[in-house]
Amino acid sequence: MFLKNKVQIAFIVLVIFSASCKAQTKGDTNAKKIKKQEHPSLILTKSGVESIKAQLGNVPLFDETLAKVKAEVDAEILAGIEVPIPKDFSGGYTHERHKKNFLILQKAGVLYQILDDELYANYVKDMLMAYAKLYPTLPVHPQTRSYARGKLFWQCLNDSNWLVYVAQAYDCVYNYLTEKERNHLEKNLFKPFADFISINNPQFFNRVHNHSTWGNVAVGMIALVMDDAKLLDRALHGLKTDNIDPDAKDNDGGFIKKPGQKVGFLANLEEPFSPDGYYTEGPYYQRYAMYPFLVFAEALQNVKPELKIFEYKDGVLLKSINTLLNLTDADGNFFPLNDGQKGMSYYSRELVSAVNIGYFFGGNNTNLLSIAKQQGEVQLDDSGLAVAIGVRNGLETPFVKKSINLSDGKNGDEGGVAILRFPGSKGELSLVMKYSAQGLSHGHYDKLSFSYYEGGCEVIQDYGMARFVNIQQKGGGNYLKENTTWAKQTITHNTIVQNETSHFNGDFETGSLHHSEIYLFDASNPKVQLISAKETNAYPGTEIHRTMALIKNDNFENSFLLDIVKVTSENENQYDLPYYYMGQLMSTNFDYETAESLKPLGNKNGYQHLWKEASGKTLTENAQVSWFNAQRFYTLTTITSKTDELIFARIGANDPNFxxxxxxxxxxxxxxxxDTYFVSLLESHGHYNPVDEIATNAFSSVKNLKVVYSDHLYMAIEIETKSNKNYLFLFSLNDQSKTSNHQIKIDDITYEWIGVYKLTEILKN
Amino acid sequence: MFLKNKVQIAFIVLVIFSASCKAQTKGDTNAKKIKKQEHPSLILTKSGVESIKAQLGNVPLFDETLAKVKAEVDAEILAGIEVPIPKDFSGGYTHERHKKNFLILQKAGVLYQILDDELYANYVKDMLMAYAKLYPTLPVHPQTRSYARGKLFWQCLNDSNWLVYVAQAYDCVYNYLTEKERNHLEKNLFKPFADFISINNPQFFNRVHNHSTWGNVAVGMIALVMDDAKLLDRALHGLKTDNIDPDAKDNDGGFIKKPGQKVGFLANLEEPFSPDGYYTEGPYYQRYAMYPFLVFAEALQNVKPELKIFEYKDGVLLKSINTLLNLTDADGNFFPLNDGQKGMSYYSRELVSAVNIGYFFGGNNTNLLSIAKQQGEVQLDDSGLAVAIGVRNGLETPFVKKSINLSDGKNGDEGGVAILRFPGSKGELSLVMKYSAQGLSHGHYDKLSFSYYEGGCEVIQDYGMARFVNIQQKGGGNYLKENTTWAKQTITHNTIVQNETSHFNGDFETGSLHHSEIYLFDASNPKVQLISAKETNAYPGTEIHRTMALIKNDNFENSFLLDIVKVTSENENQYDLPYYYMGQLMSTNFDYETAESLKPLGNKNGYQHLWKEASGKTLTENAQVSWFNAQRFYTLTTITSKTDELIFARIGANDPNFxxxxxxxxxxxxxxxxDTYFVSLLESHGHYNPVDEIATNAFSSVKNLKVVYSDHLYMAIEIETKSNKNYLFLFSLNDQSKTSNHQIKIDDITYEWIGVYKLTEILKN
Known part of the structure; x- marks a missing residue:
């Protein structure tokens, strides 16, 4: 049996890495050498523990984390073990108690290894025994909301969280336990637990989704501890049969499984990650999935180094850490693309782990040390020790976030997300434009949407999710119905809405078939950075082409954003372009009427959640709106025609639960x-604080903004400044070549340029 | 002439300080000794300058401030002198330029003295000459909004600001100028300037108001430099005749002058300050007035020490500094009582000056050094040097804000403001209750109103003013009409509104006649702090008696606030009690209906500015509302009856300019x-942050709140906790004595206590 398993693993390796002779050979050799698996071997290793012990007291970051963890675990040991009968949703007592238990178990196991104090091992043992007593008595969880109910928790997802952490605890106390005790635990707790979240819940386990990643890793981690090759195979490749209905969907409306789709951990690594390390669900869920991805990779690397898991898909796991760190604002908060809770950041425990593992297994990139130093804590294992030593030795270099274009899709050909960054007078200006694929069940209908930041402040916000994660008062801490009716809708985002319907008519199946196409990403010019992409499927018969440029110009205090949306359609439609500005409205250059009583802006597709506060029109070429936020003024200048309606709206209509x-x-x-266009210029300018009460540069620098040329091939936009300078932005709409020659005539003057765009000053009398 | 002036001053001193023989004698002696006035002598003194020069390079805080000021002035000198023809409102170019000029002139004068560099003297001279050229040509300012238009600025107030600063600059370069130059400046600029803001504008100069304080001080400061006793007399005692119409009001609706009222600087010191150093307009304007009050006091102390100005009215000026520092939240922001802009704090330049002067002339209280250290800068004079030396020598002690009761009114018998403070698990809990007099033209109609803070965060906010000071887009930076229609109204504040009308029917004259009466202030008990006050004039025929207690109890995570409002009336009325909570509503224990379209809650008295978002009723004894803000949960539990309407409203209706x-x-x-009562209990509890996504203690600890006894003499409130403890709060409504015996019977049990209140645990089966 033992030999057979080993051969089987070697065979798997052969299949996966058929292109890599070296991997095969090494794996093969290892399989022969291994006799009896050491413990601990997943996250902590025997040799790692020795190194840690030798360094204790000399690595401040590690020592401080250890002291903090010890204090936390000691307090829990003092409080006593509680393993309540499962009852509540997230946020409720039994949920939070079991969650705390798995976090503490993992830590107690680590403390036992590092401090050699049996108090901790005994605590782990006692609690595991309590679980082994409870678990066989449990029916599925009484809360019925989930498509895959767990036993300890209301969903298998949380049960899987539990096992990922507890497997580590078990590994740490494995040798402390007698064989009899281990057999008891494995028979009554771990094996049935692993079977329940896999065999009994194929709709949860056999998918490509962050849920399944957790499930796969849970099974894989316990398989590694128990040295159970069959379970490990299940974790890596999924269940052989599942009988999943091809039309089945999860609670978020996502498909369970596409026909013929590969499943298991390796498929979850293969498919949702683009070659650039972008995870299709978005950064919030990428963060969530990073922990199982990386902790299992670390365990595999330690126990099955022959798998070379960190080299899989051209090293995508290590790349994804760098990608995720780049998907943050100046304060380290993740951009809340798709379903994302605002405020989640690289200070989360998942990112502490990711940065540590990335440093240790990814070639000791010293820029990761500067993030670790900000995080102020490390993982209590070999990787955390390495980071703490690096920080102690002052090796850190700055982690510089650059403008970056991240492809989406397994093969990197399903659109993407671009981030343009420019330093600014009050912190970095960052533009995030999304032209990606749907992003599975957590995706929003927001093709060619954007958000815009100055420093850590939102200037134009992405709303994020409608959910208060783990706050019980708000729908048990789960997704609120407003997540569907509001947060996912197109009008919620800063992009084009046609005829008050969402992209793909809000249909998940259709949305999942499509993605936007990149037209141009160019961050090579220190004065002008651009992202340009097209969307042709959101509204059949309509092409939306959006170009966003961050431009530095001496006539402006700060870099400004030029936003050009060209819409071409076979039919007449109504188009809305919302800007969710943050702050207090200061002034407009046009008249508007405020409503005497507020009514919703529409009755569906998210419009029912907007109060129409005011509406106006302008007879001039430009509408200008200024607002104030966080000691800063902002002005949006947009080209308007007499028929345009300018609407001020506020979120909150039809919101019965606030x-x-x-x-x-x-x-x-x-x-x-x-056919039409939306052309706008967004400035951030000036300063005011209530202590000195002096307003500086409180007004826009734009005198006029004008489209001076527009056809199906070209657009030309003239920017006139209050300092009486004139600039022309020339753009080729249908030729991506960097070497093509272009020529257009404006007011009898011929302008020529090479490549997609040109920004040039023009002299006027 | 010289002799005559001196005699006159000595005579004034005699009159003012007739009770103080010592002052008289010393003043008399000094008058004889002084021959020719030294320069500088106002803020800088000859000996002070010598000390400063001797210490330069050895006092970091002073040196850093000096370097910063030098860099600022050097940049301005490089940019060149601009003295534009006055045109704009505050926020506009000419306003901000002249404002910048006076600030820079004062600094350049100081730099000349300290650095001995004629570059600065010359700059001051050149700019003064430019003003002397411009000033005689100026008509009154073209903007007509002010009741007292200036020449350089739209109001005499700003002209006075200018002269207060520029007098200091003139003092610094006095000896650098030739006599001819001085005569030229005095004849063409300073004397006509002083006459214009006084003789030509008695309605501005001859009042008791912060405006007049500035006017008096402006005249007084230039009088001191020019050694002009007649002008100094005018500054100290006002104009002898003014012909002010007794019905005349200023732009804020305040009376210009009460018949027979004393005027001038001394009257402005006498009347608006209570003996506790509380300034009747509120902390925002106290801060504004502190600079002229203190800088003139400093100048008088230096030039006319015989006046003993710092001992005037029992040392009220020095007291007021301590008072003002206590009128701040945990972050140093002033409580925005009456018209106050939020965010103004003790980091303002006026408070830097106040803290320095308070330390130097007030006996070197080392707790002021800790504020100075936070401020990070000092005034560039003897007082700032003393502070910088103190900080360098590490003498600072903490400035501990205590619970404090501040009387209002010249004699301290016109109500007041109480602040209760308790340390909390997430920063200090501070309750501010206002039971003061009207507060002149900047007063709000908010008898017995309160605001509540946790750390630097508002829990229940005072709205403050409706004005964006110096932000031109918003009504020229001046008071907006919503300041009258919204900010001053009663419904805007957290207090009782009867029949949807404001206190005193919003009538300033009536409001100015009355104040609330204190019933009890007791901060002596470390477990219970109370403030209780009564208002009988806001609504004739109705008595409102509000008692607020901060209570520490082991069954609550944090101290909680008990709010008891007893209303007794001759007639049936509708009563509203609003709580302007900050944050996102989490949950309620009652049903409510949200509106399909939003309508204003009323049509006048501020109600027209509230949207009615939802309304409900409850059949249970308590209504509970929870919200979330800044990682913290809050729950208000209030005793309700079936007929009570529970309304959720939002500010913003009838707000055409946002x-x-x-x-x-x-x-x-x-x-x-x-007769009725409002009894509520406000808890702050728990914690949640979006990085760890764990909600702790997210629910109230209150099981039930109940009035178990109520008549015209007593109230008894029972608090039942979720931990099944019962507490009784017994309160005597009409006997302030600390030694009276009280006895009431509740459910056949007799309770006895001594003094106004008792909080006791009761045992129930």
Whole structure:
């Protein structure tokens, strides 16, 4: 049996890495050498523990984390073991208690190894025994909301979280326990637990989704501890048969499984990650999935180094750490693309782990040390020790976030996300433009949407999710119905809405078939950075082409954002473009009427959640809106026609439980348009604080913004500044070549350029 | 002439300090000794400058401030002198330029003295000459909004600011100028300037108001430099005749002058300050007035020490510094009582000056050094040098803000403001209750109102003013009309509104006649702190008696606030009690209906600015509302009856220019009530942050709140906790004595206590 398993693993390795002779050979050799598995061997290793013990007291970051963890675990040991009968949703007592238990178990196991104090081993043993007593008595969880109910928790996802952590604890006390005790635990707790979240819940286990990643890793981690090759195979490759209905969906409306789709851990590594390390669900879930991905990779690397898991898919796991760190604002908060809770950041425990593992297994990149130093804690294992030593030795170098274009899709050909960054007078200006694929069940209908930051402040926000994660008062801490009716809808985002319907008519199946196409990403020019992409499927018969440029110009205090949306359609439609600005409205250059009583802006597709506060029109070429936020002024100048409606709206209508944030929006509406464009320029300028009460540069630097040329091939936009300078932004709409020659005539003057765009000053009399 | 002036001054001194023989004698002696006035002598003194020069390079805080000021002035000198023809409101170019000029002139004068570099003297001279050229040509300012238009600025107030600063600059370069130059400046600039803001504008100069304080001080400062006793007399005692119409009001609706009222600097020191150093307009304007008060006091102390100005009215000026520092939240922001802009704090330049002067002239209280250290800068004079030396020598002691009761009114018998403070698990809990007089033209109609803070965060907010000071887009940076229609109204504040009308029917004259009466202030008990006060004039025929207690109890995570409002009326009325909570509503224990379209809650008295978002009723004894803010949960439990309407409202209706902040309110409405009470308990509890996503203690600890006894003499409130403890709060409503015996019977049990209140645990089966 033992030999057979080993051969089987070697065979798996052969299949996976058939292109890599070296991997095969080494794996093969290892399989022969291994006799009896050491413990601990997953996250901590025997030799790692020796190194840690030798360094204790000399590595401040490690020592401090250890002291903190010890204090936390000691307090829990003092409080006593509680293993309640499962009852509550997340946020409720039994949920939070079991969650705390698995976190503490993992830590107690580590403390036993590092401090050699049997108090901790005994605590782990006692609690595991309590679980082994409880678990066989449990039916599925009484809360029925989940498509895959767990036993300890309301969903298998949380049961899997439990096992990922507890497997580590078991590994740490493995040799402390007698064989009899181990057999008891494995028979009554670990094996049935692993079977329940896999065999009994194929709709949860056999998918490509962060849920399944957790499930696969849970089974894989316990398989590694128990040295159970069959379970490990299940973890890596999924269940052989599952009988999943191809139309089945999960609670978020996502498909369980596409026909013929590969499953298991390796498939979950293969498919949702693009070659650039972007995870299709978005950074919030990428963060969530990073822990199982990386901790299992670490365990595999330690126990099965022959798998070379960190080299899999061209090293995508290590790449993804760098990608995720880049998907943050100046304060380290993740951009809340798709379903994302605002405020989640690289200070989370998952990112501490990711940065440590990335440093240790990824070639000791010293820029990761500067993030670790900010995090102020490390993982209590070999990787954390290495980081703590690096920080102690002052090896850190700055982690510089650059402008970056991240492809989406397994093969990197399903659109993507671009981030443009420019230093600014009050912190970095960062533009995030999303032209990705749907992003599975957590995806939003927001093709060509964007958000914009100055320093750590949102200037134009992405709303994120409508959920208060783990806050029980708000729908048990789960997704609120407003997540579907509001957060996912197109009008919620800063992009084009046609005829008050969402992209793909809000249909998940259709949305999942499509992605936007990149037209141009160019961050090579220190004065102009651009991202340009097209969307042709969101509204059949309509092409939306959005180009966003961050431009540095001496006539502006700060870099500004030029936003050009060209819409071409076969039919006449109404187009809305909302800007969810943050702050207090200061002034407009046009008249508007405020409503005497507020009514919703529409009755569906998210419009029912917007109060229409005011509406106006302008007879001039430009509408200008200024607002104030966080000691800063902002002005949006947009090219308007007389028929455009300019709407001020506020989130919060049809919100019976006060689940939404009552934040403002400025919406430009173009009725009855076939081909049209939205051209806007967004400045951040000036300063005011209430202590010195002096307002500086409180007004826009734009005198006029004008489209001076527009056809199906080209657009030209003239920017006139208050300092009486004139600039022309020339853009080729249908030729991506960097070497093509272009020529257009404006007011009898011929302009020529090479490549997609040109920004040039023009002299006027 | 010289001799005559001196005699006159000595005579003034005699009159003012007739009770102080010592002052008289010393003044008399000094008058004889002084021959020719030294320069500088106002803020800088000859000996002070010598000390400063001797210490340069050895006093970090002073040296850093000097370097910063030098860099700022050098940049301005490089940019060149600009003295534009006055045109704009505050926030506009000419306003901000002249404002910058006076600030820089003062600094350049100081730099000349300290650095002995004629570059600075010359710069001051050149700019003064430019003003002397411009000033005689100026008509009154073209903006007509002010009741007292200036020449350089739209109001005499700003002209006075200018002269207060520029007098200091003139003092610094006095000896650098030739006599001819001085005569030229005095004849063409300073004397006509001083006459214009006084003789030509008696309605501005001859009042008791912060405006007049600035005017008096401006005249007084230039009088001291020019050694002009007649002008100094005018500054100290006002104009002898003014012909002010007794019905005249200023732009804020305040009376110009009460018949027979004393005027001038000394009257402005006498009347608005209470003996506790509370300034009747509130802390925002106290801060504004502190600079002229203190800088003139410093100058008088230096030039006319015989006046003993710092001992005037029992040392009220020095007291007021301590008072003002106590009128701040945990972050040093002033409580925005009456018209106050939020965010103004003890980091303002006026408070740097105040703290320095307070330390130097007030006996070197080392707790002021800890504030100075936080401020990180000092005034560049003897007082700033003393502070910098103190900080360098590590002498600072903590400035501990205590619970404090501050009387209002010249004699301290016109109500007041109480601040209760308790340390909390997440920063100090501070309750501010206002039971003061009207507060002149900047007063709000908010008798017995309160605000509540945790750390630097507002839990229950005072809205403050409706104005964006110096932000031109918003009404020229001046008071907005919403300041009258919203910010001053009663419904805007957290206090009782009867029949949807404001206190005193919003009538300033009536409001100015009355104040609330204190009933009890007791901060002596480390477990219970109380403030209790009564208001009988806001609504004739109705008595409102509010008692607020901060209570520490082991069954609550944190101290909680008990709020008891007893209303007794001759008639049936509707009573509203709003709570302007900050944050996102989490949950309620009652059903409510949200509106399909939002309508204003009323049509006048501020109600027209509230959207009615939802309304409900409850059949249970208590209504409970929870919200979340800044990682913290809050729960308000309030005793309700079936007829009470529970309203959720939001600020922002009838706000055509988006001048208001769209913040929420929870309003308890009791219709058709004669005698009634509002009893509520406010907890702050638990924690949640989006990085760890764990909610702790997210629910209230209150099981039930109940009035178990109520008549015209006593109230008894029972608090039942979820931990099944019962507490009784017994309160005597009409006997302030600390030694009276009280006895009431509840459910056949007799309770006895001594003094106004008792909080006791009761045992129940």
């Amino acid at each position: 689940n939404l944030r009552k934040e403002p929006s400025f919406i430009i509406r173009k009725p009855n348009s076939k | 001048n208001l902040r769209k913040e929420p309110s929870f309003i308890i409405r009791k219709p058709n009530s004669k």
